[in-house]
Amino acid sequence: MLYRLVESGSKPQIRIQAESKELKNAPTFNTVAQIKGTEKPEEYVVLSAHFDSWDGGTGATDNGTGTIVMMEAMRILKKMYPNPKRTIIAGHWGSEEQGLNGSRAFVADHPEIVKNIQAVFNQDNGTGRVVNISGQGFLHAYDYLGRWLSAAPREITSGIETNFPGFPGGGGSDHASFVAAGAPAFMLSSLNWSYGTYTWHTNRDTYDKIVFDDVRSNAILVAILAYKASEDPATANRERIVLPVDSRTGEQRTWPEQREPTRKGGLD
Numbered sequence: 001m002l003y004r005l006v007e008s009g010s011k012p013q014i015r016i017q018a019e020s021k022e023l024k025n026a027p028t029f030n031t032v033a034q035i036k037g038t039e040k041p042e043e044y045v046v047l048s049a050h051f052d053s054w055d056g057g058t059g060a061t062d063n064g065t066g067t068i069v070m071m072e073a074m075r076i077l078k079k080m081y082p083n084p085k086r087t088i089i090a091g092h093w094g095s096e097e098q099g100l101n102g103s104r105a106f107v108a109d110h111p112e113i114v115k116n117i118q119a120v121f122n123q124d125n126g127t128g129r130v131v132n133i134s135g136q137g138f139l140h141a142y143d144y145l146g147r148w149l150s151a152a153p154r155e156i157t158s159g160i161e162t163n164f165p166g167f168p169g170g171g172g173s174d175h176a177s178f179v180a181a182g183a184p185a186f187m188l189s190s191l192n193w194s195y196g197t198y199t200w201h202t203n204r205d206t207y208d209k210i211v212f213d214d215v216r217s218n219a220i221l222v223a224i225l226a227y228k229a230s231e232d233p234a235t236a237n238r239e240r241i242v243l244p245v246d247s248r249t250g251e252q253r254t255w256p257e258q259r260e261p262t263r264k265g266g267l268d
């Protein structure tokens, strides 16, 4: 409104009264829940979404909707599939916004889990329906992801474009922490609903922007993917693509490296 007032020739005056308090360092944490597997309890399907947010708004679409999707998928699974073949974990990571710290710490602290991950499904770009899934550079992802996806009803998957083998994500969200460690981890990318230009990291990221019909569709999708990944008689293949040459540098690209989390807010 101020912008428009100035643009139309008015000379608005504003008075700002701001108060703040220095609260020192606050600890962050991961919130992890699991449904124990019955046949292969040492193998894992991970439902992933970061639980922290940016300041300004309440973080409804970054990443309230991602965590709602994973919690609702867990509720469905617990009710309809209480004895999964593999262990299903819901990982709600802290301090994603400061550099994937929660998920990187989980990966660093639990190599025994990471080496036995069947699949990670991560969601973190707004309220929209999932419309894109990349194979993240795992050569055989087309096979198992394709099979798992084909089990979902058409009205859930008809808008989803897959991209195989895709490129390994080096950052941006928590799947990258797992991809770097070689675990098959996938970003469930959403229809944007003006996420990037409107709600993302702004004071407009509030509850009223949630499109519950899309969130519902995503919860159904994740529950089905988790079910299929858990039931699959085969272990998901981890073979990586040979990365192409970087056209700018002329050098062959390399798989993203596993990075240590910042554990003490940059004070360590």
Ligand SMILES: [Zn+2]
Pocket (backbone or CB within 6 Å): 050, 062, 063, 096, 124
């Ligand atoms: Zn986010």
